[in-house]
Amino acid sequence: MKTLRTQSLVITDERGKERGRLAVINTAPVLTFRDRSGVTRIKLTLRVDGPSLAFYDKNKRPRVRLDVRNNAAKLELFDSHGNRRERLRVLA
16 A cells, blocks of 8 residues: 655645645644635634534635534534624533
8 A cells, every 4th residue: 555645735626726725734634625716615623622614605704613622512603794693512
């Protein structure tokens, strides 16, 4: 079996524009996806205390975030201004 080792993997479209990236940032693996305009729309992070999945709108504002940290799950919903409007938290 052959192994490829790198600190960052960038996925580009047919025009060479970055559409995805897998990298380690501050010791946390992070997977991001960008739309055609180059705006990050999805971000998956694996922190020491648990995973986080976030969805962003075209204006770069968070709209939905799901976290599992220290055995507690949290779902947050944001309005079009990036203000948190709802939060559901389930404790261990």
